[in-house]
Amino acid sequence: MKLWEKGINPEPAIIEFTAGKDRKTDLALTKWDIVGSMAHVIMLQDVGLISEEEKNGMLKALHSLFEWDEEGSLVIEKDVEDIHSQIEKEMSSILGTTGKKIHTGRSRNDQVLVDIRLYTREEIDKLSVHIRNLFIRLQDLSEQYKEELLPGYTHMQPAMVSSFGLWFGAWAECLADDIVMLAGARAINNQNPLGTAAGYGTTLPINRKLTSELLEFDDLLYNSAYASLSRGKIEMAVASALASVAQTLSRFSMDICIYMSSEYRFIDFPDEYVTGSSIMPQKRNPDVFELIRARCNVIQTLPNQIAILTSNLQSGYNRDLQLLKMLVFDAFGELRECIEIMLLMLNNIKVKKNITENSLYNTIFSTEEVNRLVKHGIPFRDAYKAVSEMVKNSSFSKTTLADYVHEGSIGNLCNKEIADLFEERMKPFINTSAAEFAEKMMKHVTA
Numbered sequence: 001m002k003l004w005e006k007g008i009n010p011e012p013a014i015i016e017f018t019a020g021k022d023r024k025t026d027l028a029l030t031k032w033d034i035v036g037s038m039a040h041v042i043m044l045q046d047v048g049l050i051s052e053e054e055k056n057g058m059l060k061a062l063h064s065l066f067e068w069d070e071e072g073s074l075v076i077e078k079d080v081e082d083i084h085s086q087i088e089k090e091m092s093s094i095l096g097t098t099g100k101k102i103h104t105g106r107s108r109n110d111q112v113l114v115d116i117r118l119y120t121r122e123e124i125d126k127l128s129v130h131i132r133n134l135f136i137r138l139q140d141l142s143e144q145y146k147e148e149l150l151p152g153y154t155h156m157q158p159a160m161v162s163s164f165g166l167w168f169g170a171w172a173e174c175l176a177d178d179i180v181m182l183a184g185a186r187a188i189n190n191q192n193p194l195g196t197a198a199g200y201g202t203t204l205p206i207n208r209k210l211t212s213e214l215l216e217f218d219d220l221l222y223n224s225a226y227a228s229l230s231r232g233k234i235e236m237a238v239a240s241a242l243a244s245v246a247q248t249l250s251r252f253s254m255d256i257c258i259y260m261s262s263e264y265r266f267i268d269f270p271d272e273y274v275t276g277s278s279i280m281p282q283k284r285n286p287d288v289f290e291l292i293r294a295r296c297n298v299i300q301t302l303p304n305q306i307a308i309l310t311s312n313l314q315s316g317y318n319r320d321l322q323l324l325k326m327l328v329f330d331a332f333g334e335l336r337e338c339i340e341i342m343l344l345m346l347n348n349i350k351v352k353k354n355i356t357e358n359s360l361y362n363t364i365f366s367t368e369e370v371n372r373l374v375k376h377g378i379p380f381r382d383a384y385k386a387v388s389e390m391v392k393n394s395s396f397s398k399t400t401l402a403d404y405v406h407e408g409s410i411g412n413l414c415n416k417e418i419a420d421l422f423e424e425r426m427k428p429f430i431n432t433s434a435a436e437f438a439e440k441m442m443k444h445v446t447a
């Protein structure tokens with residue numbers, strides 16, 4: 001069954017190739033395709049394109065399809081191209097002629113656009129909760145270990161005194177910026193493309209504002225041609241936000257792999273959380289963090305993949321766009337899995353104490369020695385030169401947390417300020433499920 005069949009039997013190999021992975025990928029969109037269709041039906045009746053009775057029948061049928069999907073019994077059949085076709089097929093078999101009216105005033109192009117945006121909004125909101133959990137854990141660790149000093153590195157060489165408080169807290173503040181990217185992607189995403197049809201509107205008197213309100217979009221995506229252009233653009237915005245989160249997780253994982261190595265041994269995990277080698281009995285490997293690093297590095301290639309996939313397309317719909325779905329859809333789940341396992345590891349992390357007592361790290365206190373002289377009125381460059389002479393043979397007296405007072409230093413982490421910023425930035429994420437939307441739509445059934 002093809003929605004576009006006109007008496008000629010399509011060649012099966014062509015259908016298989018063009019459907020590609022859609023029969024699987026589109027299952028992520030099912031719930032939202034139904035919710036979008038419910039809003040569309042309510043609007044069609046409101047503008048007089050279908051009767052009240054037809055609206056009631058269609059809403060009830062769509063609600064049953066929603067329930068079938070929840071039970072796992074709604075599938076995309078072998079001869080059906082995608083979820084949009086399957087739902088129209090089901091509607092016709094439940095309602096006969098009335099079911100065939102569901103596609104009035106829309107195209108699969110705006111239908112898939114609205115599905116993707118509703119699905120993406122939900123995924124973004126779910127991801128924000130994961131990021132928040134990780135943020136809170138990192139801040140807790142930062143507070144718990146704020147007294148424990150650590151060498152800070154530049155060029156991978158011991159540089160200055162740092163602390164576990166500063167290190168854990170740095171990754172937390174990194175996430176506070178990632179959340180801004182995610183909120184930006186959410187705002188761009190949260191505009192309604194439904195009603196732009198194939199990309200050039202429709203002569204039917206549809207009410208796009210009404211579907212926008214019903215689906216709780218911030219506004220319309222106005223220009224019909226831009227709506228189809230926005231496919232690829234929206235994925236780019238979302239992928240950039242996901243890449244930003246992935247960058248944080250990947251770089252943090254790299255630090256953990258290094259700090260866990262036997263040359264450093266700054267941190268450790270219980271035996272149950274590390275892996276071994278089939279040949280070397282001594283090995284305790286940080287495989288979890290290596291895999292987070294690898295998976296997040298792959299996610300960071302997404303903006304590039306999207307740019308290349310869309311770079312030579314004429315405006316208007318092109319089938320190439322279909323492949324964007326699996327690229328971005330998979331990345332949400334990947335990131336959530338990485339965050340969950342990272343949280344499990346961080347709940348069991350062990351932090352070594354008194355690391356900077358080791359004479360190996362004596363030189364990290366030399367800059368503070370320079371500052372001591374500066375405080376006595378010696379010009380900085382003269383003080384620097386004097387201390388440079390001492391670097392090889394002397395040990396420097398150790399600075400403590402109390403010596404650092406400015407904002408964002410080891411003695412004044414400002415975790416509270418960062419937490420306030422984070423919570424403020426979390427405000428745009430709302431998290432309304434498809435099931436809640438479906439229930440709201442059913443309130444429009446009048447009999």
Ligand code: ARG
Binds near residue numbers: 022082
């Ligand atoms: N599976 C298609 C996609 O994801 C749905 C839209 C089909 N539109 C079309 N004109 N062939 O892009």
